[in-house]
Amino acid sequence: MDFSVARRRMVEEQLRARGVSDERVLEAMSKVPRHLFVEPGLQSHAYSDASLPIGDKQTISQPYMVAAMSAALELRGKERILEIGTGSGYQSAVLSVLANRVYSIERISSLAGRARRILDQLRMSNVNIKVGDGTIGWRDQAPFDGILVAAGAPEVPTEYLQQLEVGGKLVLPVGDRQQQILLRLTRLEDGSFKREQLMGCRFVPLIGEQGWQAELTG
Ligand code: SAM
Numbered sequence: 001m002d003f004s005v006a007r008r009r010m011v012e013e014q015l016r017a018r019g020v021s022d023e024r025v026l027e028a029m030s031k032v033p034r035h036l037f038v039e040p041g042l043q044s045h046a047y048s049d050a051s052l053p054i055g056d057k058q059t060i061s062q063p064y065m066v067a068a069m070s071a072a073l074e075l076r077g078k079e080r081i082l083e084i085g086t087g088s089g090y091q092s093a094v095l096s097v098l099a100n101r102v103y104s105i106e107r108i109s110s111l112a113g114r115a116r117r118i119l120d121q122l123r124m125s126n127v128n129i130k131v132g133d134g135t136i137g138w139r140d141q142a143p144f145d146g147i148l149v150a151a152g153a154p155e156v157p158t159e160y161l162q163q164l165e166v167g168g169k170l171v172l173p174v175g176d177r178q179q180q181i182l183l184r185l186t187r188l189e190d191g192s193f194k195r196e197q198l199m200g201c202r203f204v205p206l207i208g209e210q211g212w213q214a215e216l217t218g
Contacts, residue, residue: 003035006047010034014049015067022071028097029067034060036118037088056108058204060088061150065201067094069148072171072184072198075099079145082163084134084172084206089115089127091150096124103141105134107207135208137163144168152180152203157210161185161193173203177212 011030020026035046037060042052051059061069069091073081079099086092086106092115095102106112109131119127130138135157137147142163149160149172160170164187173180182198205212 001044003033003046007034010047010049010063014064018064020064020067020071022074024075024077024098025067025071025094028070028094029063031097032090032093033122034063034090036121037090037093037115054088054111056111058087058108058111060090061203066091068199069150069171069182070094070098072182073098073146073148073169075146080141082138082141082144082147082160083150084137084148085150085204086112086115086129087150089118089129091148092127092129093119093122093124095148096127099146100126102127103138103144104129105132105138107131107133133208135159135206135210139163147171149173149206150203151206151211152177152201153206153211156183156185159210161187171198173201177205178202 011026035043038046038052051062054060075098080101081095081099083104086104092102092104112129112131116129137159143165145165145168147160147170152173164170166187166189168187170185173182179202182201184196186194207214
């Protein structure tokens with residue numbers, strides 16, 4: 001299968017045609033090899049218009065959602081970004097191309113380890129990954145120019161607001177466990193936040209101190 005042809009079609013048909021117009025985002029999405037981030041048996045679906053399972057009941061986000069969230073941060077290349085929910089590492093790779101440095105937190109260590117290996121293979125050394133509860137952010141490295149949360153929160157965790165630079169943007173899904181609204185909050189000079197609703201979405205839950213409780217099983 002020619003992945004570069006599939007990737008170009010993905011950019012034109014799923015992203016540009018749906019209104020993603022930031023050329024830097026489109027360029028990044030046309031370069032990052034999404035097929036390396038999905039399970040080997042699903043590589044032929046890597047450029048389809050869908051989220052896909054990555055194990056541990058988690059998913060790699062739909063390409064359109066990765067593009068739309070990246071575009072919502074309005075990156076120019078010099079930013080330090082906090083990402084919550086590394087998952088497969090695909091969104092981290094796209095941010096690695098678009099920003100100066102990416103700090104990514106994943107609560108499931110096997111996923112974080114796998115993402116690290118793929119990012120190393122691609123020599124994306126500006127991505128730092130740590131295992132832990134991302135609902136409390138990354139205090140040692142704050143403030144950030146952008147925060148992207150790839151899991152659905154019941155409400156906006158206050159730590160994210162505190163860890164955002166003036167002018168910085170927080171993009172995150174907020175709602176119940178089944179569906180959410182993608183919000184963008186921009187920190188203004190007077191310390192208040194401009195709040196925008198971008199679109200409806202469906203993410204796996206953000207689990208942690210300032211998120212949902214893990215579901216009890218067994
Ligand atoms: N954007 C990722 C990608 O491209 O593969 C997909 C992220 S997946 C939809 C959401 C991820 O958030 C899961 O890997 C999940 O384990 C993680 N997650 C959920 N709650 C978290 C938390 N409190 N801290 C860090 N990661 C969390």
